[in-house]
Amino acid sequence: MITTKVATTTIGPEQWRNNTLRTIKLAQTVVSKSDKSNDVGRALDPLPHIREIVVGLSNEEVRRYTRDVRVVQAKLRESLLDTNEEIKCLTRGKESLEKALEHIRKDIKLNKDSQAVRTTRPNKEKDHDGADDLLNAERAHLLNCKKTLEAQLRLVHQQLQTLESARRRVFAVLQERSRVLDLLCHANSSITHSANVSGGRSSGFDGRISAIDSSRLGAALADALGPYTPETDQALQDAAEARGRSAYLRRGLRDTIDQIDRLQKAAHRSVNDGLTQKVAETETLGQHLGITHGENRHAVHRAQRWFEATDRARGYTLGPAMSADLFTRERLTRPLLRVFQRHPGNQLPEAQDIIKGNDGFLQSLTATSRNIGLMRLTQHKLADDVRSKRAASSIDASVIRMRRQKFNHRWTLGAAF
Numbered sequence: 001m002i003t004t005k006v007a008t009t010t011i012g013p014e015q016w017r018n019n020t021l022r023t024i025k026l027a028q029t030v031v032s033k034s035d036k037s038n039d040v041g042r043a044l045d046p047l048p049h050i051r052e053i054v055v056g057l058s059n060e061e062v063r064r065y066t067r068d069v070r071v072v073q074a075k076l077r078e079s080l081l082d083t084n085e086e087i088k089c090l091t092r093g094k095e096s097l098e099k100a101l102e103h104i105r106k107d108i109k110l111n112k113d114s115q116a117v118r119t120t121r122p123n124k125e126k127d128h129d130g131a132d133d134l135l136n137a138e139r140a141h142l143l144n145c146k147k148t149l150e151a152q153l154r155l156v157h158q159q160l161q162t163l164e165s166a167r168r169r170v171f172a173v174l175q176e177r178s179r180v181l182d183l184l185c186h187a188n189s190s191i192t193h194s195a196n197v198s199g200g201r202s203s204g205f206d207g208r209i210s211a212i213d214s215s216r217l218g219a220a221l222a223d224a225l226g227p228y229t230p231e232t233d234q235a236l237q238d239a240a241e242a243r244g245r246s247a248y249l250r251r252g253l254r255d256t257i258d259q260i261d262r263l264q265k266a267a268h269r270s271v272n273d274g275l276t277q278k279v280a281e282t283e284t285l286g287q288h289l290g291i292t293h294g295e296n297r298h299a300v301h302r303a304q305r306w307f308e309a310t311d312r313a314r315g316y317t318l319g320p321a322m323s324a325d326l327f328t329r330e331r332l333t334r335p336l337l338r339v340f341q342r343h344p345g346n347q348l349p350e351a352q353d354i355i356k357g358n359d360g361f362l363q364s365l366t367a368t369s370r371n372i373g374l375m376r377l378t379q380h381k382l383a384d385d386v387r388s389k390r391a392a393s394s395i396d397a398s399v400i401r402m403r404r405q406k407f408n409h410r411w412t413l414g415a416a417f
Contacts, residue, residue, distance in 0.1 A: 068227035069177055076174040076232065079239045083167045086243045087160065093253045094156045100257050101149045103409045104142055107264060110406050111139045114271075114399045124385065125282075125392035134274040138267045145260045152256055159246050166239040173235045177227075272403055279396045286389035293382040300375045307368040314361035317354060 115135050119126070224230060 065227060066180055069180055072227050072232060073174060073177050073181065075236065076170055076177065079236050080167065080170045080174060082243060083163060083170060083239050086246050087163050087167065090156060090160055090163065090246050090250060093250050094153070094160065096257060097149060097153050097156060097253060100260060101146065101153065104146045104149060104260070104264065106406070106409050106411065107268070108139065108142045108146065110403060111135060111142060111271075114403060115139075117395060117399050117402070121392045121395050122388040124388045129278060131271070131274045131278045131396070134271045138271050141263065141267050145264065148256065149260065152253060155249060156253065159242070159249055162242050163246055166235070166242040169235045170239050173229075173232050177229075177232065268403070268407060272400055275396050275400050275403075279393050279400070282389050282393040282396065286386055286393065289382055289386045289389060293379065293386060296375055296379045296382060300372060300379065303368055303372045303375065307365060307372060310361055310364050310368060314358060314365065317357050317361060 115132075118131070118135075
């Protein structure tokens with residue numbers, strides 16, 4: 001500060017001197033303020049390269065934001081990949097379900113064909129039996145399984161649509177979040193200065209470090225203007241819930257398919273065992289019928305021989321057709337009887353006995369003929385029953401062969417159900 005000393009004795013006017021002194025003081029005050037302002041400027045004013053510093057800090061903020069967006073993008077990509085894998089797994093489950101449903105439809109067609117083939121049995125073998133009950137029970141079981149699988153298939157289609165919707169939403173959010181990552185590598189490499197260049201000066205960007213942790217993402221971190229938006233959070237939650245429901249559905253789907261497959265095989269085996277038992281019973285009855293048929297034929301032959309012997313004996317009793325052919329010893333008027341009958345009351349019942357014997361022979365012949373007729377009728381029935389049993393056994397055996405041949409389900413389905 002410049003100090004100006006003025007002489008006590010003055011010649012000039014007082015006012016003139018005071019004006020000069022005031023001007024000097026004002027100049028001194030202005031100089032003092034200028035010096036203080038320069039000192040403050042030296043301490044507080046930005047450096048000449050503030051432009052570069054601000055650019056660097058802005059780039060740092062951009063890098064932090066893009067790094068956070070990249071973390072969110074990685075989470076979205078992970079969710080998208082998991083959703084794709086879940087769709088693939090559920091699609092494979094749907095294919096297995098459709099395959100199982102096709103097998104059920106083929107088994108229903110096979111059951112219908114089995115019943116249709118069994119209707120071609122002879123009329124005597126068309127009575128309702130246990131095999132018919134097993135076939136009806138198998139058909140009812142297969143229809144129930146078909147309804148269950150169709151309901152599961154509808155649920156799978158709905159879940160696939162839900163997963164597809166969640167995937168599209170995640171992909172859309174991923175595309176929207178990826179819009180700020182086009183120049184990510186350039187932005188990271190273009191930062192050549194650090195905030196320390198400012199010599200410890202504070203900035204609006206200081207302290208804003210990344211707060212995004214991919215393992216702790218949630219609704220609490222959602223910010224409409226930040227890297228992790230509510231739309232992103234909702235898309236991730238919807239995709240996770242859809243994947244959870246899909247995984248639960250796939251587990252139930254596997255259990256349902258396995259259970260239906262076991263029940264289907266058990267029903268098929270029970271029908272085959274029933275048909276096999278029916279064939280065995282039919283063959284056994286056919287064998288007994290064959291034995292009975294042979295015994296009946298043998299009895300017919302015996303009765304025929306007895307009929308011929310009785311008829312021959314009756315012929316012997318009747319004698320020759322002409323009385324002239326009778327020997328003298330066979331005549332009722334032979335000399336011995338004429339001599340015997342010279343006395344009154346001497347009558348012999350020879351003629352009556354011959355007539356009674358002839359009547360007995362006639363009755364025996366009639367009874368034998370009737371028995372032969374009954375046995376021949378029985379023989380025809382036995383033969384017809386044997387043919388029916390053989391035909392029924394052949395038809396049931398063909399049904400068993402058809403069911404065993406088509407049980408591998410490697411045949412074309414002819415009709416839709």
